[in-house]
Amino acid sequence: MRLFVFGIGYSSKAFIERVRDRFDWIGGTTRSQEKAAALQAEGIHAFVFDGNTPGNGIADALATASHVLVSIGPNEGGDPVLNTHADDIAAGCPSWIGYLSTVGVYGNHDGAWVDEDTPCKPVSKRSVQRVAAENAWIAFANENALPVQIFRLSGIYGPGRNAFENFRKGTARRLIKPGQVFNRIHVADIAGVLEAAMARPSTRIFNVTDDEPAPPQDVVAYAAELLGIDPPPEIPFDNADLSPMARSFYGENKRVSNQRVKRELGYTFLYPDYRSALIALRDKV
Numbered sequence: 403m404r405l406f407v408f409g410i411g412y413s414s415k416a417f418i419e420r421v422r423d424r425f426d427w428i429g430g431t432t433r434s435q436e437k438a439a440a441l442q443a444e445g446i447h448a449f450v451f452d453g454n455t456p457g458n459g460i461a462d463a464l465a466t467a468s469h470v471l472v473s474i475g476p477n478e479g480g481d482p483v484l485n486t487h488a489d490d491i492a493a494g495c496p497s498w499i500g501y502l503s504t505v506g507v508y509g510n511h512d513g514a515w516v517d518e519d520t521p522c523k524p525v526s527k528r529s530v531q532r533v534a535a536e537n538a539w540i541a542f543a544n545e546n547a548l549p550v551q552i553f554r555l556s557g558i559y560g561p562g563r564n565a566f567e568n569f570r571k572g573t574a575r576r577l578i579k580p581g582q583v584f585n586r587i588h589v590a591d592i593a594g595v596l597e598a599a600m601a602r603p604s605t606r607i608f609n610v611t612d613d614e615p616a617p618p619q620d621v622v623a624y625a626a627e628l629l630g631i632d633p634p635p636e637i638p639f640d641n642a643d644l645s646p647m648a649r650s651f652y653g654e655n656k657r658v659s660n661q662r663v664k665r666e667l668g669y670t671f672l673y674p675d676y677r678s679a680l681i682a683l684r685d686k687v
Contacts, residue, residue: 405470407428413593414471431448460490461487469498471596476534498603503535503553505656506526508522508523515656515657551604554609591612598669609660613660
């Protein structure tokens with residue numbers, strides 16, 4: 403089997419490491435020659451891809467790829483992969499295609515539960531673009547009789563990207579917006595869900611998220627408790643100095659269900675809540 407990944411980053415790299423032994427060849431894209439050289443040193447065949455024009459050598463790699471993962475976000479021009487390499491993917495006829503999306507496509511539901519059948523009502527520009535990209539991939543699947551699984555990810559964390567790191571950097575804050583909750587997902591569980599889904603090719607949407615949507619300040623307070631330090635002071639959301647993008651996240655309040663992943667893929671989450679994950683992350687430091 404041969405795996406090709408568009409956009410080798412934090413989440414897709416975790417997937418590669420999890421399934422590396424199952425593939426005879428793994429290749430993927432990055433945006434710079436420097437990063438390409440680093441991937442080559444790790445045994446990953448790297449291709450430079452700017453998202454605007456077909457990347458050199460990518461068509462040939464796709465011709466023999468049995469599995470394709472797309473981890474590149476859309477832009478105003480649509481989905482970069484479909485815009486440049488749709489015909490190459492279709493010609494290669496892979497047995498599985500995965501597309502990493504976001505739970506942001508649901509928009510705001512005032513804290514109510516949502517699942518994969520909930521209509522999307524995106525709020526932010528980036529989420530509107532995600533919905534368009536998802537629809538384009540589903541259309542591609544139908545037009546070419548190829549399985550495309552869409553994975554809607556919640557807030558991603560894991561080694562090197564977690565509440566402890568925020569304390570280390572001095573950026574940990576406890577913002578309080580009454581009623582606000584977020585779902586999260588450990589990067590190891592993203593890799594695990596992708597592996598489970600890969601064994602069951604279909605055109606299907608899956609929420610990849612933990613069991614427990616929780617207020618963001620609770621995560622910060624629990625991390626402080628594990629570190630044996632006082633949590634940072636509470637900051638009312640209305641008074642917080644936030645970038646427009648950060649503030650927009652708080653405009654989307656929902657609880658995201660992961661029942662389809664459990665029921666249809668038979669997946670058991672390694673870190674079903676932030677507490678178990680933070681304990682494991684602390685113990686690895």
